[in-house]
Amino acid sequence: AQSVTQPDIHITVSEGASLELRCNYSYGATPYLFWYVQSPGQGLQLLLKYFSGDTLVQGIKGFEAEFKRSQSSFNLRKPSVHWSDAAEYFCAVGANAGGTSYGKLTFGQGTILTVHP
Amino acid sequence: KAGVTQTPRYLIKTRGQQVTLSCSPISGHRSVSWYQQTPGQGLQFLFEYFSETQRNKGNFPGRFSGRQFSNSRSEMNVSTLELGDSALYLCASTSRGGQGADTQYFGPGTRLTVL
Numbered sequence: 001a002q003s004v005t006q007p008d009i010h011i012t013v014s015e016g017a018s019l020e021l022r023c024n025y026s027y028g029a030t031p032y033l034f035w036y037v038q039s040p041g042q043g044l045q046l047l048l049k050y051f052s053g054d055t056l057v058q059g060i061k062g063f064e065a066e067f068k069r070s071q072s073s074f075n076l077r078k079p080s081v082h083w084s085d086a087a088e089y090f091c092a093v094g095a096n097a098g099g100t101s102y103g104k105l106t107f108g109q110g111t112i113l114t115v116h117p
Numbered sequence: 118k119a120g121v122t123q124t125p126r127y128l129i130k131t132r133g134q135q136v137t138l139s140c141s142p143i144s145g146h147r148s149v150s151w152y153q154q155t156p157g158q159g160l161q162f163l164f165e166y167f168s169e170t171q172r173n174k175g176n177f178p179g180r181f182s183g184r185q186f187s188n189s190r191s192e193m194n195v196s197t198l199e200l201g202d203s204a205l206y207l208c209a210s211t212s213r214g215g216q217g218a219d220t221q222y223f224g225p226g227t228r229l230t231v232l
Contacts, residue, residue, distance in 0.1 A: 045223070046221075103167070
């Protein structure tokens with residue numbers, strides 16, 4: 001079964017500083033990886049996704065993530081954080097394994113990002 | 118294109134009651150998934166529907182059920198509510214077959230409070 005670990009529950013950065021949110025996954029085959037962001041009381045917005053090919057993927061709002069198979073990681077980065085980036089971030093993995101994978105994303109516990117002015 | 122819509126946005130019920138939540142997917146999307154989000158358990162998969170058929174189900178008791186209509190709209194029902202059912206219920210739709218590689222687009226959620 002797949003699993004996702006986000007080691008950092010809460011991260012605080014200053015506006016303008018760089019950001020890296022960690023995500024480690026466990027899955028036997030090639031994973032399909034996603035990063036979502038959630039503002040308070042809202043649904044999830046897709047930031048970026050990795051299916052195959054180039055291991056560095058670009059997303060919306062200036063975010064990027066790098067897939068490292070050897071480390072089972074898919075860390076999210078942003079070179080300069082804006083106050084509006086404060087939110088909760090979720091890493092997720094999907095699988096193409098037939099019936100038990102239809103429509104199912106497995107999420108990490110989330111990382112809350114606080115941005116200081 | 119309109120996004121995923123969920124109604125109602127907020128709901129307050131008492132223990133023992135039942136509740137029905139509704140989800141309208143993005144036009145043309147045929148797969149709808151439901152998730153429960155709580156502070157303690159995080160985001161957990163409930164079930165997925167495609168062409169009016171439940172194809173996958175998470176590890177939840179039988180009190181949680183759902184259905185999908187011919188226009189792809191979906192409902193989920195929770196019977197005999199318990200305090201622990203208080204959560205944000207999210208639905209998501211995908212444009213393709215609902216497999217792991219398909220991008221899921223989420224609605225704003227329904228916040229259910231059980232008193």
